[in-house]
Amino acid sequence: TDVEEGGETAFPFANGDDRVMKDMSDCSRGLRVKPKAGSALLFYHLVPEKQQTICPPDDLGCNLDVRSLHLGCDVIKGDKWAA
Numbered sequence: 774t775d776v777e778e779g780g781e782t783a784f785p786f787a788n789g790d791d792r793v794m795k796d797m798s799d800c801s802r803g804l805r806v807k808p809k810a811g812s813a814l815l816f817y818h819l820v821p822e823k824q825q826t827i828c829p830p831d832d833l834g835c836n837l838d839v840r841s842l843h844l845g846c847d848v849i850k851g852d853k854w855a856a
Contacts, residue, residue: 779849781805800846
């Protein structure tokens with residue numbers, strides 16, 4: 774069954790909001806995707822033009838797309854399963 778309330782996957786930087794996140798449980802900003810039974814969420818975590826880049830040891834995230842950073846919002850009502 775679908776989650777009745779809450780449980781979204783949030784992408785706080787997906788809309789270009791580059792403010793510093795002080796709390797990674799803040800589900801109030803960015804893009805939120807509501808969970809749906811039988812569905813999957815697919816997203817890429819590398820910047821397309823830098824996928825083949827070998828990052829130097831002092832900058833291991835040089836090819837990371839920060840818009841892919843995500844968090845799971847609390848389920849208020851219902852159950853959420855992930856695999």
